[in-house]
Amino acid sequence: MSAVLEAKTRKNLKRSETKQLRLDGYVPAVLYGKEIESTAVSVPNITFVKTLREVGRNGIIELDIEGENKKHKVIVHDLQVDPIKDYLVHIDFFEVDLKSEMEAEVAVNLVGDAPGEKDGGVLSPLLYNVTVRALPTDIPEEITVDISELNIGDSIQISDLKSGKEFEFTNEPEETVVTVLPPEQQHEPEDESEGEEPELVETTKDNGEEEEKSE
Helix, strand or coil, rough: EEEEEEECCCCCCCCCHHHHHCCCCEEEEEEEECCCCEEEEEEEHHHHHHHHHHHHHCEEEEEEECCCCEEEEEEEEEEEEECCCCCCCEEEEEECCCCEEEEEEEEEEEEECCHHHCCCCCECCCCEEEEECHHHHHHCEEEEEEEECCCCEEEEHHHHHCCCCCEEECCCCCCCEEECCCCCCCCCCCCCCCCCCCCCCCCCCCCCCCCCCCC
């Protein structure tokens, strides 16, 4: 699945110009790939967000740069968002070869209810993304992991996940995706001296010499 996204070349890379771009409703970005030189571009903020929702995080976008006759088939390689104001800061577009496999990060989606949680265990996701190798058009949007049979102490590793016909995992097989930890054991402090006053221990100053007694 792909969609067309219009872009403009950025010639002025000064911070003031970049700030003005955002105020005008555009997101600064860069286009790069194995066969092309890096090019600074900008795309309309709202249009980009709609496009990303349409094709998905790993979907193919046809980047149509103003003044060029060729559309670039790209994926969003990196997306920077301001953590406080929650607006798009910068986008990295990577031009892909549709006939060559590539590696990509894919989000993990946990589904179901783990019985271990109901028994007091703590569900602990350890991998929020996994890496797959596939043709650009075969990269999945997410990896669904069923946790409905996880009891306390159980875990799911990469080796337990099933690769699709079109992709394979490149993580180490023994990497843990999710586990259910046992509940924390509450240790009561030992109270050995309940009802008793603490024993007073006399200490004497030892300077290596006998203290003089006053008459």
